[in-house]
Amino acid sequence: MRRATFMEICDLLSPALKCKDTKMRAALTVEKQVAIALWKLATPDSYRSVGNQFGVGKSTVGVAVLQVANTIIDQLLSRVVTLGNVQTIVDGFNALRFPNCGGVIDGKHIPILAPEHQGGQYINRKEYFSMVLQALVDHKRRFTNINVGWPGKVHDTCIFRNSGLFEQLQEGTYFPDQKITVGDVEIPIVILRDPAYPLMPWLMKPYTGTLDSSKEQFNYRLSK
Template sequence: MEPAQITTAIMSTMNTTRIVLEYMQSQNMPKQNQDEPRRRLQRGDKSDEEIDMDIELSRSTGPSNVQIMVLLGQVHAVERRFWTRETSTDWWDRIVLQVWDDSQWLRNFRMRKGTFMALCDLLSRALKCQNTRMRAALTVEKRVAIALWKLATPDSYRSVRNQFGVGKSTVGAAVIQVARAMKDLVISRVVTLGNVQAIVDGFAAMGFPNCGEAIDGTHIPILEPEHQATEYINRKGYFSMLLQALVDHKGRFTNINMGWPGKVHDARVFRHSGL
């Protein structure tokens, strides 16, 4: 809230409290004494502050907290509304979902629409959320799309926010939630060694006989860690974590091993991996 709005709210609360106190005091004062402060003010005997003090001293019992709360509801019945910034979701709702063909999906999300929908079905158990009084929850499809777009493109969180019409923090939360859900529900189903003989035949057809898999490592850039930061500086001079991946003749992942500091050599990662 702006400073002026905060000041206005405080003054309104103080005025309302004063009205409630005066009302309760008038209810507790004897009838013959209720008009006495007004008569004193007309005669000019005392100031407003002194009269307020007299009223405070003359009351027999003060109002309870419950009475004040009840009166506040009677004096100022204000409808509470939740504030949200207006955003547009037309790009996702009307263009991506309804207009884009498989080539556009593949180019932007790295998968076809049918694969995307199948992935959403697998992740729905972990990602489905309930609506709240403040706003409707993001659908599973939109949550997965936000995460895939961020992972598949070099766009910033701000850019992704504008694309999907959500908050920047929502983008960050969606990426983490989808990544965890994929780790728990999808990787064990999809990333498997498969039929080794079929893979060997596939590589042989490509001109690589007696090849069962293709393996390599890659560096994933990270922010400087708080502890043992030098261990994460790779040979190219930036902070990273290592990902060792195994793929078949079609480029599909069949084994993943990650988490080693960027300074570690690829041979050491392979030697300590499940392979």
């Protein structure tokens, strides 16, 4: 991470993270809190090891990581993970030869340590413990919507159907009401997905089974 990026993050988080000294001890600076959290998030080091790096106790590391992470969610998430200019996204997918597309959605398993008493809920189909990140991305692969925290055992389709994104897409409120006509069918702005998801008027997935040349061409464009 460049120093300028680090300082920008510290400036943005400073109002929520700045602490006052007490008679017992000097408060950690914002810069040190952010550095501790970033180090822990970027490495497999233990809390004790990170504490040794920064000259603090392991409990202080735990507090710093949680405070910084929660502040990032409260202060920065909506600035970074946002839909942005829909027409720019649609034009970007048009350049990839898929018309009226507003994004691509998929799930990612984030490895975790097994939680006590409910580890079985977090074992995914590849037999390791995980939480699921569902992400919608634009034509430049930037996150525009995320949903994270479901146990790894839960299927992508279940997560999707229980997300706020699904509800907004179903209600037609996530994207502008911008339709095009393909053949004699009106098509709203759609998102793309692999065959595991259901086919919806606003959710396109590849054809399966025996394919003719036109279906193969459709699958090629969607996959690309």
